[in-house]
Amino acid sequence: MKYKAVITDYVWPNLDIETKILNENNIEVVDCKDKNDQQLKNELIDADAILFCFREISSDLLEATSKCKVASRYGIGVDNIDIQKCTELGIVVTNIPDYCLEEVSDHAIGMILALNRRINDHSNMVKNGGWYDLDLDIPVQRLSESILGIVGFGRIGRTIANRISALGIKCIAFDPLLNLGEKIDNVEIVSFNNLLEMSDFITVHVPLNEQTHHLFSEKEFKAMKDNAIIVNCARGGLIDEIAASNALSNGQIGGIGLDVIEDTSKSPTSPLFINKNVIITPHTAFFSKASNEELQRRTAEEIVRVIKNKKPENFINPEVIGNTRLDIN
Numbered sequence: 001m002k003y004k005a006v007i008t009d010y011v012w013p014n015l016d017i018e019t020k021i022l023n024e025n026n027i028e029v030v031d032c033k034d035k036n037d038q039q040l041k042n043e044l045i046d047a048d049a050i051l052f053c054f055r056e057i058s059s060d061l062l063e064a065t066s067k068c069k070v071a072s073r074y075g076i077g078v079d080n081i082d083i084q085k086c087t088e089l090g091i092v093v094t095n096i097p098d099y100c101l102e103e104v105s106d107h108a109i110g111m112i113l114a115l116n117r118r119i120n121d122h123s124n125m126v127k128n129g130g131w132y133d134l135d136l137d138i139p140v141q142r143l144s145e146s147i148l149g150i151v152g153f154g155r156i157g158r159t160i161a162n163r164i165s166a167l168g169i170k171c172i173a174f175d176p177l178l179n180l181g182e183k184i185d186n187v188e189i190v191s192f193n194n195l196l197e198m199s200d201f202i203t204v205h206v207p208l209n210e211q212t213h214h215l216f217s218e219k220e221f222k223a224m225k226d227n228a229i230i231v232n233c234a235r236g237g238l239i240d241e242i243a244a245s246n247a248l249s250n251g252q253i254g255g256i257g258l259d260v261i262e263d264t265s266k267s268p269t270s271p272l273f274i275n276k277n278v279i280i281t282p283h284t285a286f287f288s289k290a291s292n293e294e295l296q297r298r299t300a301e302e303i304v305r306v307i308k309n310k311k312p313e314n315f316i317n318p319e320v321i322g323n324t325r326l327d328i329n
Contacts, residue, residue, distance in 0.1 A: 003027040003307055005049040008040060010074065012292050018051065018300035025304045044068065049303045057081040062089055069325045070094065070306035072299045077235065079208055083317050090325040093316040094302040098155055099294050100286040104233050105159040107285035108203045111231045111257030114279060116141055121276055139227040139254060141200050144168030149199030152206035153178060160203060161187050172198060196223040208235035216240060221247035227254030233285040236260040245271035259285040
């Protein structure tokens with residue numbers, strides 16, 4: 001029997017890895033990267049599987065499917081697909097939650113180090129002819145005397161704590177799913193307010209939802225140490241960028257690193273574009289050649305498992321069992 005998999009979007013050069021895996025299992029690949037929503041909807045009508053990355057998979061798109069069995073996310077977060085609608089329709093949702101732990105951790109740590117040392121600002125100053133304009137009245141922290149607060153102490157948060165501890169930084173963490181006072185790998189779990197007050201550096205690794213939207217805004221920036229540095233490699237809406245820009249301008253915080261921003265249009269804007277000691281990268285924290293190849297392979301393998309009536313390795317909506325369009329065993 002021949003199956004059809006629709007790939008909605010991707011940011012790597014080609015689909016060779018997943019195409020080989022899927023074709024070997026009688027699954028045809030349809031590349032919809034450059035198709036609009038109506039064209040994508042037309043392709044989804046008879047699709048058996050969806051592979052998606054950053055594109056929004058709305059209930060409207062999902063309702064167009066008549067026999068789709070599985071939607072596999074190229075990545076960790078699944079906030080860009082209507083999971084409830086998938087469950088109603090009998091579509092299994094999967095993701096790859098642990099493929100880029102080292103890459104995201106290194107990216108966040110790299111931002112912390114660069115912002116603390118003011119590397120970008122100093123480099124730009126020299127390039128603009130200001131070799132002798134150096135002002136050392138800046139609060140560069142000695143790492144061995146600093147505290148890193150990790151908001152969200154899951155896989156990535158724990159990887160960061162393990163790697164950055166070699167630099168002598170003490171780590172604390174806040175996670176609503178963990179008990180206050182608990183110690184995990186020498187990292188103490190503290191309240192969110194205590195983390196804000198104690199941390200010289202903060203890195204954020206939580207999903208975006210109603211509770212975490214603008215988790216960091218005016219109130220939180222005022223509670224942070226003067227000149228504290230915050231890094232976000234998770235989701236754009238976690239930080240109120242207007243409040244962050246004001247906090248930087250007023251000297252309430254010392255720097256910000258973002259791998260994600262709120263405006264994800266083709267010509268994004270942010271008030272932070274005009275601030276000093278800001279690093280913004282285009283959602284590339286996940287990337288290395290090894291991590292990307294792993295992502296392509298494992299996302300396709302999840303499709304094959306479900307098409308063959310097997311449970312995926314990473315099951316986002318197990319409540320769909322009994323309501324799926326196939327027999328999972």
